[in-house]
Amino acid sequence: MNTAVLRPPEAAGIGRGLALALLAHGLLILALTYGLHWRSDSSPAFEAELWASVPQVAAPREEAPPEPEPAPAKPEPQAQQRAAEEEAAQQREAEIAIAKEKKRKEEKAREDALKLEREKAEKAEKAAKEKEAKAAKDKAAKEEQDRKKAQDAKDAKAAKEADAKREALRLENLRRIQGMAGGTPGSTGTAAQNAAPSAGWVGKVKGKIRPLIIYADDGGANPTAEVQVALAPDGRILGSKVLKASGDAEWDRAVLRAIEKAETLPRDTDGRVPPVLILNLRPRE
Structure with a gap:
């Protein structure tokens, strides 16, 4: 490719310039x-010394007075007005910023005060609720303690009355047994013999009590529990107690629970029920 074609044309008049x-x-x-060279002079120079009769002080050289400093240019009225407006605007902005900062601090102080008041109120309310809950708990505990004491006293009284009743029945039974054994002086002994329970009645009583006994029999020992049962004339069981322990506390408790579950015992063949009954019960008979 010819590079001369791509060269820009030469500017006209470059030689003249x-x-x-x-x-x-x-x-x-x-x-x-x-x-x-226009001030060059080739004439010969002469030197001369001048003497004065009285020495004279040479006059001071005259110095050119200092040029006055140029006075500062006075700003134009429009520039002064603009500068004043800008300064006023800056001052207003500064005042607005100061007012905003002051307002923000006041609002923050109010919020902090409100927050502190709320925290104090919440703490006071929480303390009041805790105090109220503690008082209610103490009251409930005291009422429960009083109720338990009253129940214990009631149970103790009932147990004492039951013991007294059982003791009275025991004494009565002993008197009857003594009467059945020896009779009264001058009697024929028929009444004593007729008052004794029939031979099959004790078996009927054990037959009702034994199915109610819940006892884990391990097949080892065969303890005997001797219990006394107090009865009402209609056969209701009034109470029971162990006269002679078997040596197995679990068997003794099982026998007493079974007697309590029975609630009543069957009447004898003549329709009578002795006031006191003594039973000997074993796991295996």
Whole structure:
């Protein structure tokens, strides 16, 4: 490819401009040379000394007065007005910023005070609730303690009355047994013999009590529990107690629980029920 085709065309008049530039430089050089040599003088120089009769002080050299400093340019009225407006605007902005900061601090102080008041109120309410709950708990505990004491007293009284009743029945039974054994002086002994329970009645009583006994029999020992049962005339069981322990506390408790579950015992063949009954019960008979 021909690179001459891509070269831009030469500017017209470039030779004329170069010639003018050279001419101007030559004239400048001539002017400088003339300025350096126009005061040159080749005449001979003479020296002379002057003496005065009275010494005279040379007059001070005259110095040119200092040039006055230029006065500062006075700003134009519009520039002064703009500067004043800008200064006023800046001052207003500063005042607004100060007012906002002051308002923010006041609001924060109010919020902190409200928060502190709320925390105090919550703490006071919590303390009051805790105090109320503690008082209610103490009251409930005291009422439960009083109720338990009253129940214990009631149970103790009932147990004492039951013991007294059982003791009275025991004594009555003993008197009857003594009467059945020996009778009264001058009697024929028929009443004593007729008052004794029939031979099959004790078996009927054990037959009702034994199915109610819950006892884990390990097949080892065969303990005997001797218990006394107090009965009402209609056969109701009034109470029971162990006269002679079997040596197995679990068997003794099982026998007493079974008697309590029975509630009543069957009547004898003649329709009577002795007031006191003594039973000997074993796990295996």
